[in-house]
Amino acid sequence: MKALIVDDEKHVREGIKILADWKQYNIHAVLEAEDGEEAITLIEECKPELIFTDMRMPKMDGISLLKWLNTTNQNSVVIVVSGHEDYKYMRSAINYNSFDYILKPIDPEILNEALERAVEKWKETNKTSKDELTNSKKSLSKVAQYICEHYEEDLTLQHIADKFYLSREHLSRKFKQEYGQTITDYLTEIRIKKAKELLLQPNYKIYEVAYLVGYQDEKYFSKVFKRVVHVTPNDFRNSFITKQ
Structure with a gap:
């Protein structure tokens, strides 16, 4: 000391x-x-x-x-x-x-x-302080796991906060401190990663892929996908087919 x-x-x-x-x-x-x-x-x-x-x-x-x-x-x-x-x-x-x-x-x-x-x-x-930090990390880990297991659902910050009995502001601030990104970005990352896997399977249509990863609107899904991956879902699928 x-x-x-x-x-x-x-x-x-x-x-x-x-x-x-x-x-x-x-x-x-x-x-x-x-x-x-x-x-x-x-x-x-x-x-x-x-x-x-x-x-x-x-x-x-x-x-x-x-x-x-x-x-x-x-x-x-x-x-x-x-x-x-x-x-x-x-x-x-x-x-x-x-x-x-x-x-x-x-x-x-x-x-x-x-x-x-x-x-x-x-x-x-x-x-x-150490006990509070440990408990906070455990809670945030559970939140992250919950998002991974329920990404296809209509998840909102308020829904997740209510689920874990936390305020939106506290959850949002602590999650970003721990994971370096917002809950929205974390959820989007998981959804797009899963969407990539599904797009490699030609039996799924684009709107089906969107629905399976939590997007009800195909156009919005395509917009988010392009923002993250820099190509449209169709172009992503076609580039894989071409390589094959």
């Missing part, structure tokens, strides 16, 4: 580094930043699991850093370390999901208690 200490005062950063029992919690790297801007650069590069930040700093203060962390969904647990028992700072820390708020001068016992709880919090969150 990695930790980041953000404070414009070097002696405060050094104090936290000395007082915290990093080894006990398997924290092998402790990074430092003098302000929010430098912190963001390190966060993007190193992805620290824990962040200790001051609130009053030049250039970019702690409130702005917390806001950035909250809006970019960084998977870090944040502990505010401030010399100001100010309602404005505490409210901002709560609003932007900071895990704890420690006052300066730093009490070593309080610091290490917060560190222990922050590490446990990160482990719980990370485990939950």
Whole structure:
């Protein structure tokens, strides 16, 4: 695990580094930043699991850093370390999901208690995220399998979403993230692949092939086929016959 200490005062950063029992919690790297801007650069590069930040700093203060962390969904647990028992700072820390708020001068016992709880919090969150990712992948795999087995039916995004108790938006976004294409494109790819196989069998008429792969309209099928394969269904069939 990695930790980041953000404070414009070097002696405060050094104090936290000395007082915290990093080894006990398997924290092998402790990074430092003098302000929010430098912190963001390190966060993007190193992805620290824990962040200790001051609130009053030049250039970019702690409130702005917390806001950035909250809006970019960084998977870090944040502990505010401030010399100001100010309602404005505490409210901002709560609003932007900071895990704890420690006052300066730093009490070593309080610091290490917060560190222990922050590490446990990160482990719980990370485990939950992994479980959610695993479940999401399983669900998407089932969706893909369902499409493969029912491509000839009148499938719509709404139908599939309802089938798996998901919202259209969530399913659409997650499917594209996982498979690199939309559900519509995935379904079209399967249908056209099957259509190619059927077109190689001369006993099937074009309209029959269209129907068997899920298209009720022969003209629309031909249009989609040409867009994907760059030739019409008839030309595709004839080119195979010519080769034979």
